[in-house]
Amino acid sequence: MAMRITPSVLNADLSNLSGEIARIPSADGVHLDVMDNHFVPNMTFGLPVVESIRQRTEAFLDIHLMIANADRWAPAYAEAGAESITFHVEASDAPIRTAREIRAQGARASMALKPATPIEPYADMLGELDMVLLMTVEPGFGGQKVLDLVLPKIRRTRELVKTTGQDIWLQVDGGVSLETIERCAEAGADTFVAGSAVYSAGDPDQMVRDLRERAVEACRH
Template identity: 60%
Template sequence: MAVRIEPSILSADFTAIAADVARIPSADLVHVDVMDNHFVPNLTFGLPMVERLLQVTDLPLDVHLMIDDPDRWAPGFAEAGAAVVTFHAEAAKDAVATARAIRSAGAKAGVALKPGTPAGPWLDRLDEFDQVLVMTVEPGFGGQAFQPEMLDKIRQVRGTIGDRDVWLQVDGGIGPATIARTREAGADTFVAGSSVFGDADPDAAVRRLRELATA
């Protein structure tokens, strides 16, 4: 399996995001956490920020929507040029229709599961998605501690994905101490925030995470 490292700009310097993104050329994608202060108790970026980021970086964007009513809003992020648009199963009224709309707009479609959301009901629908995001913390804030009990869910999802071309992403507390465990459990796409942008050399941190995930 390929390994993808996605630094999350939730941990970047909000006054110099373009400059921080330029410091991670080894990243595979840039992870953009869109929060509306309704689905999660935090407020971050919206569509205008995504549109502007697309103008200042050649790295593809993976937009993680932690918002109410993603059925309405998700396709717009794909139309803007995001490479991946991931929305939460818990917030969608019709996740399959939303995924199809995202794909029709030219992006990969991802479905995200909170720690308390069982993976089982979604495993029969894997062909409708290009990515499954297993949250390893409660969504909303960066810098939280990894929840090791999510490793069993990662294994469950990986066992069902099998040889399908579906990315298995983990997000939350991913760093040097945890990335190998999630890789062993079956993850192939890793979101890392503070462990990258908290480093004096963010790109060296990206390369180190990749080494640990492929060791």
């Protein structure tokens, strides 16, 4: 199973995003947290900034929409050229339709769940998705610690993904570091969002490589 590291720029220099993205060439993608101060108590940037980033980098753009009314806005981010669009099921009235609209734009469709949201009610729609994102912290701010209570949900989600027979990525977001990535990988995650751990490191790209190696080692065990 391939291990992917998609660093979040939330803890990077937001005034120089293209430069910050250039510091992590070994990353498998760049995780962009879009927040609206409604779905989560924080605000970052929106569609115009993502469009600008798309013009300045060829990196795989992994958009995480932490916004209200996700059904309306998610397809626009795919149309802007991002390769992966994640919407929160808690902010969606029509998740299957939204996933299909994202895919129709040529992007990967992903559904995110907060720590307390169970995966089981959505088991039947996994085939409509290319990735499931499980929040390992309450969304809204970087620098939080992993909530270990999410680890059993990662395991259950991995088992549900297996039953589909499809290549659906399982991403975790929140508190991922050299100290925590092994637990998440052992539980079944294969795609990891790391913000503080990467951009607080002296060499962010080396940290990306170290995180990937740690995840791979965990799976070997």
